[in-house]
Amino acid sequence: MPLENRGIIYDADGDSPAVMPANTSPATSDPALVVILSPNGSSPGGSLANGAVGNPNPVIVGGRDGANVRTLLTDSTGQLKVVVSQPTTAISITLAYDQSVAVAGAQANAFFNALTYTVPASYKLVMAQFNSYSADNRVTARVSKYVSAGTWNIGTQVFTAGSAYTTPAFASYLEAEVTTVTGGSNNVTLTITYTNQDGTSGRTGTCTVPKNTPVGYKLPVVLQSGDYGVVSVQSIAQVSTNTGIVQLKAGVEFYNQAMTTAGQSYLFAPPAGAQIVAAGEVVELAWESNAAATSERIIKVAGVLQSA
Numbered sequence: 001m002p003l004e005n006r007g008i009i010y011d012a013d014g015d016s017p018a019v020m021p022a023n024t025s026p027a028t029s030d031p032a033l034v035v036i037l038s039p040n041g042s043s044p045g046g047s048l049a050n051g052a053v054g055n056p057n058p059v060i061v062g063g064r065d066g067a068n069v070r071t072l073l074t075d076s077t078g079q080l081k082v083v084v085s086q087p088t089t090a091i092s093i094t095l096a097y098d099q100s101v102a103v104a105g106a107q108a109n110a111f112f113n114a115l116t117y118t119v120p121a122s123y124k125l126v127m128a129q130f131n132s133y134s135a136d137n138r139v140t141a142r143v144s145k146y147v148s149a150g151t152w153n154i155g156t157q158v159f160t161a162g163s164a165y166t167t168p169a170f171a172s173y174l175e176a177e178v179t180t181v182t183g184g185s186n187n188v189t190l191t192i193t194y195t196n197q198d199g200t201s202g203r204t205g206t207c208t209v210p211k212n213t214p215v216g217y218k219l220p221v222v223l224q225s226g227d228y229g230v231v232s233v234q235s236i237a238q239v240s241t242n243t244g245i246v247q248l249k250a251g252v253e254f255y256n257q258a259m260t261t262a263g264q265s266y267l268f269a270p271p272a273g274a275q276i277v278a279a280g281e282v283v284e285l286a287w288e289s290n291a292a293a294t295s296e297r298i299i300k301v302a303g304v305l306q307s308a
Contacts, residue, residue: 182244197229
């Protein structure tokens, strides 16, 4: 009986392909991976020139959908056509922040959390357009995604580990965001031990958390020389004492726009499909002022939720 070898039917000796009869009714048990048949049920009549009429008995190479034979789809020149399935669900959404906020001089030159959004399960967010506006010329807008790499209790000096990136992915920045206002005792310096973009552990970065810092205030972590990314955070050490809690956010930037002209709207549309946030990931809108000010700030992200 014929032998099967990787979808090709061989004769009983196993040394040459067997000629199989025409088959217009393939069964599930057929061993061949590719079905070759003649449309009229007769034996195949050999190959034909490109573009020639299929006569007398052309050979058709096709596939099976689980029940029936299906021919391959080509254009008029014989080029194979590929049909891409479109998402079954697409929901347009806009993340919008519009507030007038007072910034004290001591809180300048640091980002503040404006809005966070978690992409729901079974969806991905395809970001299509970023828009930002400031009534003055001191503000920078930022849109990113992040993971919580851990929390640090300044009062008890206890670190709680968080999430990590899976290499080769990594965060392009690390910052400590105040989630419980810090006390008035002292500024504290944190030394943070992390794994860098290459997977090298034991790297260290530093940041200073000022006293009397409000919730939402972000302190950048200065990474060890040569590093440009973070996969995870392992531990934190503290100099001086105070109270408060910070969250370590390891993020990837999508949009960073300095609004250098007061009252002007800035718009950026990335290439289609270039910036995608997966289910469960968190999108964050944030802003920074380089001086004390009170003015209106607007950040918007327009995108589409697609079924993953």
